[in-house]
Structures are given as structure tokens and as C-alpha cells.
Amino acid sequence: MSALPAADVACVIVSFNGAPWMADCLRALRDSTVPLRVIVVDNASSDETRAIVGGFPEVTLLPQAENLGFGRANNIGIARALADGARQVFILNQDTVLAPDAIAQLLRQAEADPSLGILCPLQLDGDGAAMDPTFLRYYVAPHATAYLTDAVMGHPIAGHYRAHALPAAAWLLTREFLEQVGGFDPLFFLYCEDDDLCARARHHGFGIALVPAATFRHLRGFHTPASSIPAGQLLRKRRSRLRSIVVNEIKKPEGRFGRNVWYALASQAVQSAQQLFVYFNWVEALAGWGAVLRVIPEVPRIRRHRDACLTRGPHWLPSVPPTRPSQDREQ
Template sequence: MYSQKIYIIIVSYNGMNWIDQCLKSCGDYPVIVVDNASADDTVGFIEQQFPNVTLLKQDTNLGFGQANNLGVSYALNHGAKQVFLLNQDAYLEETTITQMVEVHKQYPEYGVLSPMHLNGRGDTLDYNFLNYIKRSKTFLTDCFLPQKSTNKNHLVEIEFVNAALWLISKECLKEVGGFNPYFFLYGEDRDYINRVHYKGFKLGVVLNTFGYHDRVQKDSISKSQKIDTTLFEVQLLNPASKVNFKDESIILYKSFIKNLFRLKFNNCKRILKKLNVLRSNLNELETYSSLSKSNKKFLYIK
């Protein structure tokens, strides 16, 4: 039986395509599923097939971040020392978490650890994960020239990896908090990692552990456009940046005029969206920017 001090947290939303395999991959770890008002049979299926799972049913869709915060709160209130965030469309290997926990024992300065992300079939790296990991200074040497590598613990530090498979320590949750409720979908994981770095923790990938992310291996145009605006919001809320919201508005306005005269209308549309974000959400942005820099413990975790 695995330690009860590690909880797996899954946010579900119409997840019938994946939830069976996802939960089966969790082994004997205690699992918390926060369901965001699924309209399919996800809730009933979990209740019937996985009665030992703690199911926190929501009446409305809280979004990825706030739902995870609920699961984290439940886990901490029940003695968790670490939590493992697992997407509903992701699966674990049997030894993934135990290996990662052992690495964390040696390197507690890593607030968040992730395994290697494979696609759903396990025959190649997840398409976005490759973009993240290749930016590591030591990844290529560790993988292709192991005889030259000084990395004996299969751990590489990276700047970002998405939250499909994250092991987070209680100390990190205490200092960094949970996900920022400003973000409903997309951006919450990037914002979180910015705060992880700001608080002095590291993010790492354990190269000899694996998880499977069973998703479409390409972003749609609409998703890419949404992410473009969201990344702007992430930038505005980065506690390490010195963004002045008023100055940013002026810079965007000048850029809009310049692109308009150059007849670059697509650029103008993107800039207008960002200006609208600043105008519509200024009070929220200022509030959450201040909170991200604060020393409040367990921020956003009730």
C-alpha cells in the first residue's frame, strides 16, 4: 500500500473517453476527483466503478485551476505532504510517482516535478512537451551523450512544463499557494510556474519516469488565438516582471497605430484584444498582481 501522504488530484469534465484508464493507472494511491459539472456519465461511472475515489461534485464548471485548488485543500486537510496533479486525459506508469518522490527527497528545492510526457500511445514525446524540455541546458547531453553527462539522478531543471502531470510539495503549496482564480482555462499553469520561480523554488523533469498525455497532438487555430491573449495576461501577472499597466496600455496603443498605418490588420486585432483585457480587467489584474507578490501562506487554497 502506498503512503497516504500523497494524494492524486484529477479534475474531470465530460471525461468518459479517458477516466477509466486514468483512474486505473493511479494504483493504490488515494485519489480525489473534482468534477466540474460533467454533462456525460463521468460522475455515475466513477461512483459505480471506483467507489474508493473521493468525488467532489460541483454544480458549475469552476475551471481547471479552482477545481484543482479544491482538491488540494481537501488533500492538505487530510494530511497530504505532496499532491500529484493528473489530467483526466493522462495516465501514469506504476512506478512513476514513487520514483519522483525519491528524487524530491534528494532535491527538496524543486517545488514541482514532472515525468517525461509521452503521447497517448507512448510511442513519442507529447508535442508541446518536446518544446519545453529541449530548452533545458542539459537535456540533449543527458539523453544522447549519457557517458558525458554528470547528471546521475535523471533530473533536469526546466523553465516550464504544463500541469498535466505535476508532483507538488506541501512546502511549495505553502509558499506559492494554489492556482490563480483569475485564469479559467489556459494560462493557470504558466502563471503558477512564474510564481514558483518567484518564490525561489525550481521546476524539474525526472527523465527516467513517464506519463502519457492522450490528447490531440496539435493546437487548433482558435485555441492558439486564445492562448496568445492568455499569455499576455500571464505576462502582466508575472510577479518577477515590473509591468506598469498604464505604460503597457500606451505601448499597445502606439503599436496599434503603427500596425494600422502598415495595413497589418491581423496584428491590429490581436492588439485590440490585449487592450480590451487591460481596460476590462484592470482592477482584477492589479489585485492578483499584488497577491502574487505577497507572503500570504497557502494563497488561493481554502
């Protein structure tokens, strides 16, 4: 393999009331062995997040007047990075601490296999002592079994492992991928936007890969135990998640659109009935039925978005002019 070339990499962080983690996140990026341009897109935080970012003069802050959600806010940062000439864009959650050599490891694998569009580092728990359990259960175990087998059996670890899908807490995205597949679909406010983008990557022939030598710690700041959430708030949260799951099933590139619609809606309705009559979980049942009712009037819009994403292009990435030197830091 040739020596790692100099790379223009921009790191995009979407923040929302991220004061407990933001300073540690940004300090870790300062230690990166690959120089980074860091862009923070703040979703109208009500805490000290913006003031903390202000203590890092090298960081570009893009404040938003409202909470745009994870995907739309990332698209704003990605579009700014591309307009300013970035060749790769690294998106990162605010409640993370990146290893110093993680970007270098990701770039080596991107150079080794140009067909990769999404490269994901290994997600560790908050202490960095073990793999993050959610990452292991929902992504590595079902989608990156070759890596898990090598790790458990003590076999040599490869540079990267192809995967069906990986979570967007930390992703390196190539410019070619973003220009041909696009950004996150605004149909999704918070949940399943990464699953949708992974499906679109596969549809357009771009690979998704886990890079074990690149690591980061995920502190999981937003994960509140369900038992401590009021029933009404829990109902709304679950309805939002289930609505995104149903939309993702309908929008997936595989299969006929009509079949996807009926299968996704009927499946969720049946599962909700099961939650009520078998498990007596009325919150989950109402959340599921509420999700179905929310999705039904959205079906025409979902179809338009699906048709757009079946074609190549920088979908959902806003057009922005390059930053002038005097505009390098936006407040």
C-alpha cells in the same frame, strides 16, 4: 540516498466531459507502486464522467455545479487533500495514463532535493513511443536543454533536471510549496495558470524539475484541429488564450507593474496588427485586439493578485475542514 519513506500522496484530477479517458486514467492510478488517495473534481460534465468515477469506490468525487476552469477546480481538490493530511499532491490531467512507478520516482527526487516545489514527469505521446511533441517543442527544448543534450548525446541521465517552466498536465507539488506559494490564480480559467505558478515558484525560491525516469502518456483528448472549428468558436478560443498570455505577462513578478502593463498591451496590439496586415489572418488579429480590450478593465484586479502573490502564503486555496470517515466519498 536514504530509502524512500512512506508518503501520504493525494492525486487530484480535474474532469470535464472526460468519459473517453477517465476509466483508463483511474485504472493506471490503481497500479501505482505508491498508494494514492485519488480525488476527482468534476467541472459539471454532461457526459458519463461521474458515472465512470462511481465505478471506482476508492475515488473521492467532488462534483461542481458549474465549470470552474482548470485552476480553480484543482485548488478545490488540493485544499481537500491538504486538509486531510497529504504531504504531497499530484495533479494529473484526465486524458493521461501514468506509469506505475512514476510517483515513486518523483518522490525520490523530492527527497533528494528538498528545495524542489514542482516535479514533473516526462510526458510521452499517446502511444508511449516518443516524447510528446508539444512537450518537447515548448518546454524541454527551451527550458530543459541539459536533459535534451544528455538524451541526444547518450550521456547518463540524471535523476532530475532544473527547468524554468514545465506544463501542469502532471505535477507533484510538495506541501511546503503549496503552503508558501499557494494554488492556481483564479485570474486564469484555462490557459497560462501553470506558467504563472512556475513564475511564483521561482520568485519564492522553489525549484522546478523534470524527472525523466517518471513517465506518463498524454492522450491529448481536447486538441481539435483548428480547421474543423467554426470561425466564431475559434475566435473566442484564441481570444481567451491570448487574454491569458497578456495577463501572465502583466502579472509576472519581474519588472515594474506599470511597465509590464504597457509592454504586454502594446506588444499584443502590434502583433495583432501584423497578423492582419502581413499575414491577412483576421481571426488572429481580432482575437488579439479583443484580448487587449478584455484585459484593460482587469488591470486593477491583476495588480491586487500580483501584490498578493509576491508574499508567501497558501494563496487561492480554499479553507476546508478535514474529511470525516463518513464523508470520505462525496457524491
